[in-house]
Amino acid sequence: MYKWIYKQGVKRRNHLLPTAENFLQGTDKWSRAELEAYQLEKLKVLVSWAYKHSEHYRRKLDEANMHPTQLQTLADLQRIPPITKKTLIEENEAIHATANFKRLIYSETSGSTGSPLTFYRNLEWDARHRAAIHRGYSWYDIQPWDRNGYFWGYNLDVKKHWKLKIMDKLVNRFRIFSYEKKEILTFIKNLNRADYLEGYSSMIYYVARKIEQENIAINTNLKMIKGTSEKIFDAYQPTVKKVFGRKIISEYGAAETGIIAFECPEGNMHTTMENVIVEVIEGEIYVTNLFSHSFPIIRYALGDYVEIDTETKCACGREHTIVTSVMGRIGKEIIGHQETYPSLTFYYIFKNIVMDSGDAIRYQVLQHQKGHLEFRLEQHLSPSIRKQLEAEIVKYFAQDMKYDIREGVDFYRDGGKLKDFVSFVETV
Ligand SMILES: [Zn+2]
Structure with a gap:
């Protein structure tokens, strides 16, 4: 039928x-x-x-x-x-x-x-x-x-x-x-x-x-x-x-x-x-x-x-x-205090972690203000993976970016569709 x-x-x-x-x-x-x-x-x-x-x-x-x-x-x-x-x-x-x-x-x-x-x-x-x-x-x-x-x-x-x-x-x-x-x-x-x-x-x-x-x-x-x-x-x-x-x-x-x-x-x-x-x-x-x-x-x-x-x-x-x-x-660029970075940077950060440790991480990054990033992770990280993540962040952004890593939290959703990077920073 x-x-x-x-x-x-x-x-x-x-x-x-x-x-x-x-x-x-x-x-x-x-x-x-x-x-x-x-x-x-x-x-x-x-x-x-x-x-x-x-x-x-x-x-x-x-x-x-x-x-x-x-x-x-x-x-x-x-x-x-x-x-x-x-x-x-x-x-x-x-x-x-x-x-x-x-x-x-x-x-x-x-x-x-x-x-x-x-x-x-x-x-x-x-x-x-x-x-x-x-x-x-x-x-x-x-x-x-x-x-x-x-x-x-x-x-x-x-x-x-x-x-x-x-x-x-x-x-x-x-x-x-x-x-x-x-x-x-x-x-x-x-x-x-x-x-x-x-x-x-x-x-x-x-x-x-x-x-x-x-x-x-x-x-x-x-x-x-x-x-x-x-x-x-x-x-x-x-x-x-x-x-x-x-x-x-x-x-x-x-x-x-x-x-x-x-x-x-x-x-x-x-x-x-x-x-x-x-x-x-x-x-x-x-x-x-x-x-x-x-x-x-x-x-x-x-x-x-x-x-x-x-x-x-x-x-x-x-x-x-x-x-x-x-x-x-x-999409939107990541804005540091001094520089801007392509959103693709996150892809590399997390890819490097998978390559090194075999641990795939579900992540989302929010930017509420210039020079700051909020990393949201659904799961909890082992101390060594967390350390590696911090090292990767510093590797790409050096001193140009402050950040928070929040583990065990939900992702932000905009109309149902999940984005891996969401920026609330207005760029002119
Ligand atoms: Zn085929």
Whole structure:
């Protein structure tokens, strides 16, 4: 029945989805050369299209003295200047293509600076995005209509519950609305028949820990647990694996870019090379969405630090580029008394501790004032690890920063989503 409901939904929402799914199944085992040739072909189409239909890109390409016909190799893409979220918001109308589309899908994402980014996606863009997710599911033998449990943030509006419950019912999903024991017990009962779980990894971990602490028996046979939107701390994995029987795998993407990468059963995040071109310059990711014809996304600075690997051959046989690590949001800088530091510094501090001691720490750092940091840790540290943490902090900030380390405390949450660094310091 759920399969039927699902197929009706697809017909109504986006009839291009089945074609996109078939295509991505066919290219799953393509060679690198085949993938790159395909990327170049689609890139040429996109850039010509943008030049013809988007006022913003026409101006930009003219200024860069770059006519679409000069695009002969993938490396030529670098001749087009990158674009930022700020520009997507400010030049919104000039970026949107003026062509006639039969139907477009409205999209909105929150901007970190306040004003949201809104744009319209053409149907092929949407279909490719969703097909990329579904291909990832297929690697775990999951169908989109299979039964799943959903984890979301805390701040759900109670009045919307019944609406969500009806929606969830239709897509064979159950979700957890609060993290009280009674809710968790209901959730566990639902787990018996679930095929997969998805949502904020901090929530998945939180529930796993609750189940472990309270020694609640669970019976489940999950095929996949997928973390979205948030950093998946290594420290989550042992507990989640012990309780739910699987580690959390990651899906990486954004509304503007679509799915960028999906983790395979061998533990490598493969980029969806058929949909996106990923470049990494000085640690920062730039994404070109090959099907973004209604609102061209070309060399978009997404705002994450990542590492990629184009050499390693994954045991799963896929030749798609591997994202080895999403190190964090570029976001706000850390402000010392004298200097400023990239927020990525925390990634290195805690990575060094894991490398040396094998202890993964769940952390969050808050900055309330210039020259001071509050390190929040959920667990308690052994004296030697605490000493090492202090040494690492001094190594990176020297005398420029005062700090407090608070152990055994909860994390600060902003709208449900967990961030590893939150700054309350106003910067001008
Ligand atoms: Zn793989």
